Amino acid sequence: MAEAILTERLTKFYGRRRGLDGLDLELRPGEVFGYLGPNGAGKTTTIRLLLDIIRPTSGRARVLGCDPYQEGVALRRRIGYLPGDFAVDGRQSADDLLAFLGRLRGVPRRRVTDLADRLGLDLGARIRSLSKGNRQKVGLVQAFMHSPELLILDEPTSGLDPLIQREFVSMVGEAKDAGQTVFMSSHVMGEVQQTADRVGIIRAGRMVAVEQVEALRDRSMRRVEVHFEDPAAAGTLQAVPGVEDVSIEGSMVRCRLNGRPDAMIRALGQHSVTSLLVEEPDLEELFYAYYSDADADHAATGAKGSGHSA
Amino acid sequence: MPSVLVKALSDARSSLLGWMIGIGLLTAMYAAYFPSMRKPAMTEAMESYPEALKEAFNLHDMSTGAGYLQGTVFGLLVPLVVVIFTISVGARITATDEENGTLDLLLSYPISRARLVLERCGAMLVSTLAVSLIVLLMLVVVSEPADLGVAVDKLAGMTLHLAMLGLCFGALAMAVGCLAGRRSMVLAAAGAIAVVGYLGDSFAPQIENLQWMQHLSPFFYYDDGSPLKEGVQWANVGVLAAVTVVFLAAGTVAFQRRDVAV
Numbered sequence: 001m002a003e004a005i006l007t008e009r010l011t012k013f014y015g016r017r018r019g020l021d022g023l024d025l026e027l028r029p030g031e032v033f034g035y036l037g038p039n040g041a042g043k044t045t046t047i048r049l050l051l052d053i054i055r056p057t058s059g060r061a062r063v064l065g066c067d068p069y070q071e072g073v074a075l076r077r078r079i080g081y082l083p084g085d086f087a088v089d090g091r092q093s094a095d096d097l098l099a100f101l102g103r104l105r106g107v108p109r110r111r112v113t114d115l116a117d118r119l120g121l122d123l124g125a126r127i128r129s130l131s132k133g134n135r136q137k138v139g140l141v142q143a144f145m146h147s148p149e150l151l152i153l154d155e156p157t158s159g160l161d162p163l164i165q166r167e168f169v170s171m172v173g174e175a176k177d178a179g180q181t182v183f184m185s186s187h188v189m190g191e192v193q194q195t196a197d198r199v200g201i202i203r204a205g206r207m208v209a210v211e212q213v214e215a216l217r218d219r220s221m222r223r224v225e226v227h228f229e230d231p232a233a234a235g236t237l238q239a240v241p242g243v244e245d246v247s248i249e250g251s252m253v254r255c256r257l258n259g260r261p262d263a264m265i266r267a268l269g270q271h272s273v274t275s276l277l278v279e280e281p282d283l284e285e286l287f288y289a290y291y292s293d294a295d296a297d298h299a300a301t302g303a304k305g306s307g308h309s310a
Numbered sequence: 311m312p313s314v315l316v317k318a319l320s321d322a323r324s325s326l327l328g329w330m331i332g333i334g335l336l337t338a339m340y341a342a343y344f345p346s347m348r349k350p351a352m353t354e355a356m357e358s359y360p361e362a363l364k365e366a367f368n369l370h371d372m373s374t375g376a377g378y379l380q381g382t383v384f385g386l387l388v389p390l391v392v393v394i395f396t397i398s399v400g401a402r403i404t405a406t407d408e409e410n411g412t413l414d415l416l417l418s419y420p421i422s423r424a425r426l427v428l429e430r431c432g433a434m435l436v437s438t439l440a441v442s443l444i445v446l447l448m449l450v451v452v453s454e455p456a457d458l459g460v461a462v463d464k465l466a467g468m469t470l471h472l473a474m475l476g477l478c479f480g481a482l483a484m485a486v487g488c489l490a491g492r493r494s495m496v497l498a499a500a501g502a503i504a505v506v507g508y509l510g511d512s513f514a515p516q517i518e519n520l521q522w523m524q525h526l527s528p529f530f531y532y533d534d535g536s537p538l539k540e541g542v543q544w545a546n547v548g549v550l551a552a553v554t555v556v557f558l559a560a561g562t563v564a565f566q567r568r569d570v571a572v
Binding site (some may be wrong): 011038048051052054055072073074077081085086087088089092096100101103104105119142148152230 | 314317320411412414418419420421422496569570571
């Protein structure tokens with residue numbers, strides 16, 4: 001089967017201002033792809049090119065095997081899109097808007113109310129009166145309602161409270177299980193690392209790295225904080241493989257754990273531990289650290305002085 | 311089903327109702343004033359007006375119903391208000407949404423840009439007809455008590471001219487919006503053309519070498535041939551319709567070709 005998204009040297013200039021600079025991107029069908037980069041890196045430009053809202057200066061894009069311009073209407077039937085800034089006319093109720101959008105896609109009303117219930121969205125409220133988070137829920141409902149083959153989500157979780165974020169994560173999981181492809185942009189790794197199979201990072205209009213999330217996790221560092229009952233045991237972790245940067249303050253030990261936690265747990269098992277804190281791995285830090293060299297190389301060899309510092 | 315057309319009308323329903331009430335009241339009050347215009351004192355006062363002014367504002371024949379309506383209801387205020395209305399509707403076809411960033415979502419849906427634009431133009435046609443029909447309705451209602459003495463078919467003919475004038479400017483506003491994507495640009499361009507067009511039709515003909523100018527003005531085709539007395543002037547309606555179609559086609563093509571809301 002063809003790639004869900006394929007771009008070849010996709011480039012967009014707004015006058016002289018660079019939006020996207022020779023982007024190569026490949027999404028396999030059925031994968032969840034996190035598209036990361038700082039604000040202004042070209043994430044939204046990429047998405048708007050894929051949807052034929054704007055047209056490339058050069059290069060080309062294929063989405064679900066279609067040309068976004070030539071076969072736009074048929075293609076967009078198979079895509080669900082959540083804009084980064086979900087702006088709609090605020091005078092209508094959420095119900096009015098979703099009924100209209102549902103008619104354009106031929107979605108039964110039942111499906112809309114089910115999704116709204118799931119996200120805890122009050123359909124009767126005027127959109128203007130909704131909080132940013134609730135407005136985002138309207139956006140999520142319309143993006144998911146027709147179970148599209150490809151979901152394009154621009155900063156999907158901005159403004160959502162943690163409970164709804166969890167619901168969102170499970171919705172993305174279900175979409176993946178159903179074989180749908182998800183292309184999700186964000187400027188923070190934390191938003192995508194739970195759901196994405198792969199992440200790509202874009203800077204100054206170029207893809208600087210693409211990586212499996214699993215592989216990142218294996219290489220990741222976790223911050224660990226341990227409290228021992230007996231201060232004398234505090235030295236225990238110093239010689240354990242994978243444990244680094246140990247600092248001892250009385251009975252409390254702070255350190256960083258590299259890779260698998262097995263050896264550290266065995267060492268801790270010898271002692272009486274009153275408290276243990278292991279932080280989620282900060283993939284973002286690792287990602288940036290790991291690729292800062294590659295990025296610098298890229299910038300140095302970038303054509304026509306396009307290596308802007310990020 | 312033309313979902314976009316229906317949605318456009320439903321979104322605009324309260325504002326459309328407001329315009330209909332306003333234009334309806336304006337028409338009724340103007341027309342109902344006719345009996346007091348026929349008093350001799352008023353006629354004398356009118357005769358003392360400068361000829362150029364009477365020419366410009368269609369005030370030479372205020373003693374007959376048709377002449378009175380031509381100079382008042384259909385003279386300046388009602389066509390002006392209808393044109394302002396259609397320009398504001400034309401601006402909403404793409405420019406307002408594009409400027410507010412609310413067009414992205416619709417463009418990600420399985421509808422072509424042409425369909426989006428043309429269905430909204432359909433909604434503009436419906437709402438222009440609605441405000442025009444209110445004008446006709448009010449005149450028919452007031453006709454008897456105010457003793458206007460203008461046949462219904464003549465009133466309907468003039469109303470058709472009014473609707474076509476409105477559509478012509480609505481289509482102009484739509485075309486500028488499709489091309490430029492900015493509401494301020496639409497209002498400036500369409501507003502300027504409306505003012506110049508009105509002046510070109512009312513004052514330019516009085517200057518010998520500028521008479522040709524009136525043929526460039528939509529207002530010329532709107533009241534040329536006295537539709538209130540002579541009935542619908544099909545050639546003039548045809549010119550307005552043709553210009554409208556050209557604007558709609560140009561706007562649609564322009565909008566399909568360009569980047570939206572960069």
